[in-house]
Amino acid sequence: MLDKAPSLLDVSHLTVERNGRKLLDDISFSLGAGEIISVIGPNGGGKTTLLRTVLGLIVPDGGSVKLAPGTSIGYVPQKLAIDATMPLTPQRFLSLGMKGVRGRVADVAERCGISHLLDRQLAALSGGETQRVLLARAILKQPSLLVLDEPTQGMDVAAQSDLFRLVEAIREETGAAVILVSHDLHLVMRGTDRVLCLNGHLCCTGHPAEVERDPSFRSLFGRLDEAAVVPYRHDHDHTHDGACDHDHGHDHGHHHHH
Numbered sequence: 001m002l003d004k005a006p007s008l009l010d011v012s013h014l015t016v017e018r019n020g021r022k023l024l025d026d027i028s029f030s031l032g033a034g035e036i037i038s039v040i041g042p043n044g045g046g047k048t049t050l051l052r053t054v055l056g057l058i059v060p061d062g063g064s065v066k067l068a069p070g071t072s073i074g075y076v077p078q079k080l081a082i083d084a085t086m087p088l089t090p091q092r093f094l095s096l097g098m099k100g101v102r103g104r105v106a107d108v109a110e111r112c113g114i115s116h117l118l119d120r121q122l123a124a125l126s127g128g129e130t131q132r133v134l135l136a137r138a139i140l141k142q143p144s145l146l147v148l149d150e151p152t153q154g155m156d157v158a159a160q161s162d163l164f165r166l167v168e169a170i171r172e173e174t175g176a177a178v179i180l181v182s183h184d185l186h187l188v189m190r191g192t193d194r195v196l197c198l199n200g201h202l203c204c205t206g207h208p209a210e211v212e213r214d215p216s217f218r219s220l221f222g223r224l225d226e227a228a229v230v231p232y233r234h235d236h237d238h239t240h241d242g243a244c245d246h247d248h249g250h251d252h253g254h255h256h257h258h
């Protein structure tokens with residue numbers, strides 16, 4: 001067997017159960033330094049649960065999450081939970097509780113396209129603007145692992161591809177590994193090294209081109225060239241290993257293409 005580069009993150013047979021239901025079912029994968037992995041899958045497929053378990057915010061019911069010693073994590077959550085009445089500017093938010101970042105705020109803000117927002121009120125920013133501020137804060141930490149939960153939500157199309165380019169640039173410059181959740185299959189397929197397709201269990205995983213050919217990917221998302229205009233119908237005609245007890249009959253109300 002060939003020697004593998006040491007992993008930054010090793011997820012092994014991870015299971016998370018709530019109310020007798022497996023939200024994550026026997027998930028295994030690893031992430032090497034400098035690698036960008038995207039997690040895709042239908043709503044409720046367990047993507048956020050996976051990220052939160054990797055971050056140690058959820059204790060797994062089975063399996064393990066191992067981070068290489070000294071790994072520092074920058075996290076962009078799906079939503080920012082701040083009190084809308086609290087006066088806080090992005091300028092202050094970016095350095096809040098973080099030592100030695102002040103000198104880099106202007107540069108990182110520029111790269112994230114938020115220089116013009118620094119003196120506004122954080123609570124008044126739009127969804128896409130907020131996402132950029134959250135990303136800037138995560139980058140300022142100079143993490144070895146960036147964990148991004150739907151970082152492009154609320155962003156316009158140009159901003160979405162800017163974000164993927166920025167993430168790639170950060171990876172090139174710092175060697176950080178990235179694990180991100182995205183519903184934008186086109187950007188995921190272009191901008192990432194490996195894809196995990198998650199629907200409670202791991203439906204398929206691999207290089208974007210391999211995943212796109214996988215029957216279980218097609219059953220969830222249809223053909224990629226149609227995916228942007230015609231979202232998926234969640235039909236589940238692929239097989240499971242029998243351990244899945246979640247409802248497979250639901251329909252997300254979209255058309256299904258093979």
Ligand SMILES: Nc1ncnc2c1ncn2[C@@H]1O[C@H](COP(=O)(O)OP(=O)(O)OP(=O)(O)O)[C@@H](O)[C@H]1O
Pocket residue numbers: 018019023041042043044045046047048049050
């Ligand atoms: N604490 C909890 N107790 C019970 N069920 C939960 C809990 N947290 C999440 N779930 C359920 O677990 C499933 C996975 O949720 P999760 O947020 O991980 O999905 P997701 O893939 O990130 O979805 P989306 O694409 O909608 O963001 C959902 O059905 C959700 O309702």
